[in-house]
């Protein structure tokens with residue numbers, strides 16, 4: 001029997017081959033829920049036992065107990081609310097005690113769920129109790145408030161088809177497979193190193209010291225489900241990890257991918273990850289400084305103390321069968337050309353360290369990463385993955401009232417990019433888009449949002465592929481503009497230009513005669529007349545074309561583009 005932390009068996013919720021047909025039959029006429037990316041990650045780890053002792057999504061009682069005590073109702077340590085969120089309409093169609101089908105977006109039946117509980121989520125309470133904040137600059141809170149559905153379903157699962165991964169299959173193993181593999185190669189002491197970032201010199205040195213101290217092997221057990229928005233994509237990271245393995249003694253280190261959807265919940269997440277690593281069969285787990293940290297809040301402070309994760313997990317060491325190794329924070333001492341802990345710095349010595357944000361900044365500017373920080377192969381890979389801004393794609397997003405001058409200056413900027421060369425440039429003008437992409441849409445809020453999101457999507461594809469997308473819709477609503485920015489900033493640069501020409505000027509120009517028609521009530525819902533224009537809060541530049549000639553306006557914007565480093 002495989003014993004987990006909880007003194008129980010490693011859970012396996014999959015039915016055997018012979019039972020699959022009967023399970024499929026069971027839910028062929030039942031409500032079917034299409035799983036989100038995060039839900040697929042959670043489901044995979046529930047079904048394969050990584051989340052042992054859970055046998056399904058939490059029931060309402062367990063959910064409250066986890067939020068209040070970090071334990072299931074039966075007292076077992078489990079700090080993470082693993083819930084299945086669904087929308088109100090789906091929740092209303094649920095009959096308690098009945099099975100539902102859980103499918104991936106292509107319709108593959110992954111699991112059946114016998115739903116015993118259905119309740120409306122109190123998200124504010126969950127945020128307060130679990131994340132200890134309702135500030136949605138915390139990525140976990142942001143997901144909860146903006147992406148998670150309104151109702152939760154609880155109940156036991158029956159696994160039918162494991163979620164399929166096309167990528168890096170040779171590096172993916174379930175808890176049972178990894179345990180068996182350790183046994184087959186005779187590894188009995190194995191340290192898990194959790195990471196969502198490329199691994200650098202200090203990490204390798206830290207791991208090697210811990211390996212030596214505990215006479216153990218190591219596995220880079222990297223989270224590749226959902227990590228922090230803006231993280232380096234896992235394909236690039238895995239390419240880096242494969243190269244890093246050469247820096248360990250032969251056959252002492254492995255790489256394995258772990259489909260975890262992180263919540264960036266700091267200390268509680270560190271505890272959760274420790275339990276999961278124990279389920280995978282690791283004997284030791286490195287808990288980092290600021291483990292699963294959510295970044296800084298909008299107000300500038302930290303959500304959790306950098307040492308809080310190590311402290312919390314250590315508090316529960318007695319209940320864990322896995323040994324927690326707090327990661328020492330290593331600094332580079334240039335005079336000695338070695339890494340040491342802060343308290344080991346000699347008098348007058350300054351330790352060097354680069355944060356993730358500093359590293360990104362260096363890459364964006366196209367500057368050189370210092371050799372003490374990273375291995376040369378990793379530096380090459382990072383430069384390829386995160387090229388300097390001047391080599392990335394960019395979206396220039398003009399927004400403003402009809403007649404504000406967006407199209408005129410957007411055309412001027414298009415020509416600037418074409419003259420400058422090096423990238424292909426496309427202008428997605430309001431009117432053109434309305435003809436080519438959105439001819440069936442009207443000017444209701446819903447349709448405007450869809451129109452602007454379509455523009456954002458096309459721009460994001462252009463940006464991802466290294467081109468220049470120049471957009472010039474009215475885009476009157478802050479939330480939609482924010483969503484477009486979010487979509488594009490992960491792929492390249494996004495520069496928002498508010499063309500802030502006052503409505504009086506726009507109306508006096510009235511080149512298309514639309515303001516006159518709107519005033520006469522012949523056009524309803526016209527932006528600035530009887531439909532709002534929400535002023536951008538964070539535009540990179542604001543320009544009022546009643547104060548500048550077209551040439552001056554274009555020159556000012558081009559200056560800004562140069563200042564940002566796009567050219």
Ligand code: PPS
Pocket residue numbers: 401402403404407430431434443447448449451452472473474475476512514523524525526527
């Ligand atoms: S939106 O809100 O971003 O989807 O609008 P957009 O697609 O950029 O609008 C394109 C042009 O449609 C004309 N038009 C209207 N604008 C605002 N409100 C209403 N009701 C409306 N009906 C038609 C308007 O001239 C926009 O062109 P521009 O280029 O901005 O002058």
